[in-house]
Amino acid sequence: MAELSAPFPPGEYPVVVVGSGPGALQVSYSLSRLGVDHAVISADPSAGGMFRRWPFFQRLLSWTKPHAPAERGSREYERYDWNSLLGADPPSTAIQPGLMDGTSYFPSRPEMEANLVAFAERGHVAVRYGCRWTATRRVEGADGERFEIETTDGVYRSKVLVLAVGVAEPYTPPGPAKEHSIHYADVRPAETYADRRVLIIGKQNSGFELATGLLPWARQLVLVSPSKVKLSVDTKTLVGVRARYVQPYEDHVLGGGVNVLDASLDRIERAPDGRLTVSLRRTDGGADLALEFDDVISATGFVAPLLDLPELGVQTVGQSRLPVQTPFWESTTVPGIFFGGTIGQGAKGLQKHGVPANSGAVHGARYNARVLAARIAQTHFGVEPERPHLSAEAIPAFIGGELAGAPELFHQRGYLARVLTADPDGGMRDDGVQPLAHVLDQGGPDALAATLEGDGSGAIYPVIYSRIGGKVVEHAVEPDPLMRFDTVDSRRTILDLVGRVTR
């Protein structure tokens, strides 16, 4: 039960935000900036979300560079700082680098947690902590339908519900692992695995993170899953095991004692003394195996804790239970329910060249949250965005500057875009940053959408989409080897397109 002085007592609010991790904090901060009254409730005792506990080995995968080619606190600096949330003014901007001890450019978990707590304090994000969301209903009122959000503190009502509760519920697939393994979330301190034989189910980052941490302790480590391991340095995206955790893989290929197997789990048998015999069916054409272990750990991921939302009609996809979402992170089946933070991965975007957005990480989700808040403000509360006018002459420099410095375009490549719409009175209107899928599929007046994209080759390059007479055409600009995006080629492309849109 929250204290009597806690903010947001149960009752009716224009918007209810659930969560207190980075996603919820950024949505709340951005809604406040737009003047949208809302309540924030969270089951946790303090800000931080999953970072209050994980990563298990206490250091992040996402970097913040204290010294970077852009001035700390500037918009351009956000390209190099993947962990700070987006404040409008100091002291709520670029908080993370000021909290790091200089031993690594990957913040430690406590440093990240401190960063989020500081953002909530400095950004004046109020949260009713210790208030757990337990059930959801849709009810008809005199002025239309609203959601009833049942919590441990009482019932909240709102027409708009934003869930930013993380992809945080440990998941172990049905089958033998369910009975005989423990989940990543329940792993014991590393030293308790000293001289033990450990099987890790899963060959993604969490599996390799555990293997990295257990390298100095375990007698034998085997990582297994049906498909081949992917490394981020090969995929040249955040898909795959990050460089930080590749050491067990090198140990495997150099024959050091770690084994990485392509196989599915057939069965696990537990002997009276606790030893586990694991039968593996090879998926690479090799002979089946029966191996003995002392511990089996499932690094099989997390799912979204959506409670009763599926029964309410929220469609989800796959076992990950990510809700199917519009490009603006709204449930496609229950309008009025939006998703912030990592659950926003359900709005997948174009995924050109198989490259996903970074919505599962703070440096992607923080921009989604800002766009989401603006969308809610506009569509539910009539807060119309400013649409500054740009003369035809000013547009190439403006778009060139955005390509060079806009962190939204850099971090959410091929997912968020800067949009300019033809002004009937001449020139164009700056329609801000929007989801690219929305811009391409909605139709409408002549427009340009500028973003950065990668094709999995390691190159990052500008792409300008034009919509002229309703027809969408893609214009990719030649990559620059130093990853400069405001190039002669890009200016030439923009100039040509502006001439066609504004003539």
Added chain:
Amino acid sequence: MPHICDDALMAETEELIDTIAGFALFADVPGPRLAAIVHLFEEAAFAEGEKVLRQGLAGSAFYIILDGEAAIVIDGDERARLGRGDFFGEVSVLLGETPIADVLAMRPLRCLVLPGQSFEPFLVDNPRVMYRMLQAQARRLRAANRWRS
């Protein structure tokens, strides 16, 4: 995984293996191999009216329909409907060209998706799937030739 939740995107293996085992494309593939194949793909859902493939846009993928219905639309004209077990996107991926059609979800659509760059190794590693796909393409070619003559 707390930072990038890629693990959460792992498809639910058993249910999907059972589903695709019934598809002609995978008729010759033994069970353990199907498990590996399913893990290569990501599951994706599309709302009614949502675009899955976009005509003229680079970087497309290969799709297999698990449930639902999709329409192939060229310059605004619907040319064909696809349903459970059908696949699309392979032509643009094989040729390294942009799709010549939009593909639209006509009702809620659930697909398995394989990024374009993974398509060649997938086919080379699974020659029985490649053979079945060749058969399907031969049927499409025969139908197109009949239509022309």
